[in-house]
Amino acid sequence: MSRTALATIHLGALRRNLARVRERARGAKVMAVVKADGYGHGLERVARACADADALGVAALGDGLRLRSAGNRQRIVVLSGPDEAGDLAEFRRLQLDAVIHHESQLAWLTADRSESSKIGRPLRVWLKIDTGMHRLGFDPQNIVEIYTKLQALPNIDPDIVLMTHFAASDEFDNGLTAAQIARFDEATAELVGARALANSAGLLGWPTSFDVEVAHADAWVRVGGLLYGLSVVAGKSGANLGFEPAMTLSTRLISVKQVIKGERIGYAATWECPEDMPIGVAAIGYGDGYPRSAQPGTPVLVNGVRAAIVGRVSMDLVTIDLRNAPAAQVGDRVTLWGPELPVETIAAYAGTISYDLTCSMTRRVLFVEDER
Numbered sequence: 001m002s003r004t005a006l007a008t009i010h011l012g013a014l015r016r017n018l019a020r021v022r023e024r025a026r027g028a029k030v031m032a033v034v035k036a037d038g039y040g041h042g043l044e045r046v047a048r049a050c051a052d053a054d055a056l057g058v059a060a061l062g063d064g065l066r067l068r069s070a071g072n073r074q075r076i077v078v079l080s081g082p083d084e085a086g087d088l089a090e091f092r093r094l095q096l097d098a099v100i101h102h103e104s105q106l107a108w109l110t111a112d113r114s115e116s117s118k119i120g121r122p123l124r125v126w127l128k129i130d131t132g133m134h135r136l137g138f139d140p141q142n143i144v145e146i147y148t149k150l151q152a153l154p155n156i157d158p159d160i161v162l163m164t165h166f167a168a169s170d171e172f173d174n175g176l177t178a179a180q181i182a183r184f185d186e187a188t189a190e191l192v193g194a195r196a197l198a199n200s201a202g203l204l205g206w207p208t209s210f211d212v213e214v215a216h217a218d219a220w221v222r223v224g225g226l227l228y229g230l231s232v233v234a235g236k237s238g239a240n241l242g243f244e245p246a247m248t249l250s251t252r253l254i255s256v257k258q259v260i261k262g263e264r265i266g267y268a269a270t271w272e273c274p275e276d277m278p279i280g281v282a283a284i285g286y287g288d289g290y291p292r293s294a295q296p297g298t299p300v301l302v303n304g305v306r307a308a309i310v311g312r313v314s315m316d317l318v319t320i321d322l323r324n325a326p327a328a329q330v331g332d333r334v335t336l337w338g339p340e341l342p343v344e345t346i347a348a349y350a351g352t353i354s355y356d357l358t359c360s361m362t363r364r365v366l367f368v369e370d371e372r
C-alpha cells in the first residue's frame, strides 16, 4: 500500500482537450501553454501529450532548456522573453521564440553583436502590445516603430507575431476585452503578420479575437487552463465547459476512529463533533500542496462516497467526517479532486482558483500517468 499522495495525470484527457481547443479555434493555430510545470501537471509529460500543438508556451528560458534537454523539437515560445542580454545566445542556440515586451529587450537585441546573431536560424519574435492589462507589453502607439526596428535587425525572422493578453476575458460582458481588441486592431492595422490574442477564456467568449477572416492573417490562440480541464469562468467547472479534468489527486486513510460528541478535532480544536461519529485521517496536507485554507465542509471522496474535511488542514494530514462513509477503513482511497470531484469546488472552499491548486503540488507528491 502506498501512503503517498498521488497525482494521476490523465493523458487521454489532455489529448482530447487539445482536440476540443483546436475544434473551437476554427483554423487558428494553437499554442499549448505549459508554463508553471504544465500548470502543475508536469512540463515534459504535458508537452508529450500536446505533440499536435502548433507551439508550446513557457514562462521563461529555463523551461525551454528543460524541454529541449528532454528532446522536444516543437516550436517553443518563451512568454516573457529574455531576462538579460546574455539570454539571447541561448534563445538562438535552443531555437526558442522570444516574446519581446520591453525597451530593455529591444536594446539587447539592437546591441547584440554575438556570433550567434549573425549565423544560424533567425530568431523568431513575438511582439507584445499592452492594450490594457498593464503588465507586459509596449504602448500601442509605438508599435509600428518598434515593429519596423525589429524587422531591420540582423538575423531576426521578419514574420513577427503580434500579440496581446486579455485582463478580463473570463467576464463575457466586460467591455475591457472589446476595448483591448479594438486597441490592438488599431495599433496593428498597417502591419502584416500573425496575431495572437486569445487565452482560454478568449477562446470561449471572444471569437473575433482569433477570427482568421477578421485578422486577414494567421491567428493563434494561447490556451492553458482548458487544456487541463480547468475552469476559466467563475462559477463553472472545466467539465461544465465541455473539458475533462486531467489531474486526480488522491491518497489513503491511515486512521479511522470513533470520537464522542462534544470533542474537538485537530489544531486549535476548531471543530466540535455534533454527535458520536467516525473521524478518518487521510495522508495529505499543506506539505503536499493541499490548501491549508480549505474550510470545514470541503468535500473529499472516500471510496467514491462524498465526505467532508473537518478541523484544520495540517502539514501531513487532513481529518474527515466519515458519517457518510461509515464502512470506511484504513487503506481506503481518498480523492481530493479529479473528474469525479471538480477542483473548482475545492478552490471555492479554499478561497482561491483551480489553477492555484494544481500549480501548488509539492515534490512529496508522487506523479503517475494513465491513459484515461
Ligand SMILES: Cc1ncc(COP(=O)(O)O)c(C=O)c1O
Pocket (backbone or CB within 6 Å): 033, 079, 165, 198, 199, 200, 201, 222, 223, 224, 225, 226, 232
Ligand atoms: C501570455 C499568456 N498567454 C496565454 C496564457 C494562458 O492563459 P489560460 O490558462 O487562461 O488559457 C497565459 C496564462 O496566464 C499567459 O500569460
